Amino acid sequence: MTTAQLTSPYQHYVYAYPHKTAYRPLSGRPALRSLWAAQDKSALALYLHIPFCEVRCGFCNLFTRIGAPDGLTGAYLDALERQAVAVREALGEDGPVRFATAAFGGGTPTFLTAPELERLCDIAERRMGADLRAVPLSVESSPATATADRLAVLAERGTTRLSLGVQSFVDSEARAAVRPQRRADVESALARIRDTAIPVLNIDLIYGIDGQTERSWLASLDAALAWRPEELYLYPLYVRPLTGLDRHRAAADGPDPAWDAQRLSLYRAGRDHLLAHGYGQQSMRMFRRADAPPQGADDYACQSDGMIGLGCGARSYTSGLHYSFDYAVGMHEIRGIIDDYVATSDFARAEVGYAVDAHEARRRHLLQSLLQAEGLPVADYRARFGTAPLDDFGPELGRMADRGWLTQADPARLRLTAEGLAHSDAVGPDLFSPAVRAAMAAYERK
Numbered sequence: 001m002t003t004a005q006l007t008s009p010y011q012h013y014v015y016a017y018p019h020k021t022a023y024r025p026l027s028g029r030p031a032l033r034s035l036w037a038a039q040d041k042s043a044l045a046l047y048l049h050i051p052f053c054e055v056r057c058g059f060c061n062l063f064t065r066i067g068a069p070d071g072l073t074g075a076y077l078d079a080l081e082r083q084a085v086a087v088r089e090a091l092g093e094d095g096p097v098r099f100a101t102a103a104f105g106g107g108t109p110t111f112l113t114a115p116e117l118e119r120l121c122d123i124a125e126r127r128m129g130a131d132l133r134a135v136p137l138s139v140e141s142s143p144a145t146a147t148a149d150r151l152a153v154l155a156e157r158g159t160t161r162l163s164l165g166v167q168s169f170v171d172s173e174a175r176a177a178v179r180p181q182r183r184a185d186v187e188s189a190l191a192r193i194r195d196t197a198i199p200v201l202n203i204d205l206i207y208g209i210d211g212q213t214e215r216s217w218l219a220s221l222d223a224a225l226a227w228r229p230e231e232l233y234l235y236p237l238y239v240r241p242l243t244g245l246d247r248h249r250a251a252a253d254g255p256d257p258a259w260d261a262q263r264l265s266l267y268r269a270g271r272d273h274l275l276a277h278g279y280g281q282q283s284m285r286m287f288r289r290a291d292a293p294p295q296g297a298d299d300y301a302c303q304s305d306g307m308i309g310l311g312c313g314a315r316s317y318t319s320g321l322h323y324s325f326d327y328a329v330g331m332h333e334i335r336g337i338i339d340d341y342v343a344t345s346d347f348a349r350a351e352v353g354y355a356v357d358a359h360e361a362r363r364r365h366l367l368q369s370l371l372q373a374e375g376l377p378v379a380d381y382r383a384r385f386g387t388a389p390l391d392d393f394g395p396e397l398g399r400m401a402d403r404g405w406l407t408q409a410d411p412a413r414l415r416l417t418a419e420g421l422a423h424s425d426a427v428g429p430d431l432f433s434p435a436v437r438a439a440m441a442a443y444e445r446k
């Protein structure tokens with residue numbers, strides 16, 4: 001990692017470690033039954049991935065395609081059901097198999113029609129055995145697809161959290177981020193969501209858009225706050241290779257100190273605004289209203305290893321292996337991967353992945369805890385691994401402390417300072433192992 005990279009606050013959003021670009025085809029395509037045989041399956045997370053959107057936002061590098069021609073969503077759900085049957089069978093009947101959380105993500109799960117959403121819930125319940133009404137169920141949506149009929153299905157089936165990608169309440173900024181939408185439509189969607197009985201509303205907003213000022217950013221935040229969302233995620237804009245914005249902006253990978261400074265300053269303004277309005281900061285991006293109902297496990301903070309992902313963009317985690325299907329950002333390749341998925345009949349094996357050895361498991365635990373505002377209780381780490389974080393990651397933690405990013409206040413807890421939290425997207429990548437870094441660098445973008 002170069003000095004220039006280290007000083008840029010915006011290197012990589014670490015929402016999962018290792019990143020999918022480190023995954024590789026698995027030799028021998030191991031059988032899921034053997035991968036899951038010795039795992040604790042008593043509190044699994046279930047994730048269903050719907051890779052369809054009405055538009056492709058300019059900043060988005062998620063695994064999703066625009067539209068779904070010729071009954072593709074129905075065929076996709078057929079494949080999802082085949083996969084669910086195969087995976088549930090692979091989990092076996094030897095011990096308890098229970099799901100503690102569930103989430104529908106994408107893409108845009110509400111791209112599906114209301115009857116298709118019913119079917120999606122049926123797959124989770126009847127094929128996988130998840131009790132959706134008894135566990136936290138989070139669903140992502142967009143203003144145009146958050147229609148009353150879909151929301152009614154989701155509420156009735158047990159959705160506890162609805163996350164709406166708004167990005168900006170200023171129409172010109174939404175256009176600049178290549179997410180054309182009208183504020184009036186966003187407000188209507190929020191009214192519909194508030195009319196349903198879903199307890200937690202999350203609103204996603206983005207800062208660092210061309211033409212955005214502190215004033216317009218705070219105006220967007222105030223427009224969001226008017227709905228008293230239980231959660232807000234504030235995302236710095238990234239221009240990533242092969243995305244829509246990448247085609248408009250030259251040198252996407254090069255340093256851009258002025259843009260870094262703009263994003264950092266908008267981050268601080270946004271954070272301070274939310275803290276002043278009764279929100280607590282959970283991580284660099286996430287803010288929760290102080291009086292919001294508790295949500296149970298946060299999937300980004302979750303240290304558990306057991307996750308079942310269904311759908312062609314979903315990851316699954318055992319304690320020793322993270323696996324998924326092929327990954328791409330380019331539209332042509334994504335379409336090909338979805339078409340292959342829809343034509344698949346054998347879902348009993350893992351295709352691509354990354355083996356998480358004991359050392360990577362320590363890194364992952366450190367990384368995912370440290371990027372939360374509450375930090376890492378040293379005793380938890382010691383109980384799990386038998387060592388202290390400083391024994392295993394002395395040089396990395398030393399670098400952070402030298403930069404003023406690590407508080408020294410409480411020896412029982414490793415915690416980022418306010419500046420450390422602001423630099424989460426530099427802190428995270430600095431903790432990647434050399435092997436993961438090399439695999440990510442060798443990944444051929446497609």
Ligand code: SF4
Nearest residue numbers: 053056057060106107
């Ligand atoms: S940001 Fe969300 S709505 Fe936009 S293209 Fe990506 S997944 Fe779809």
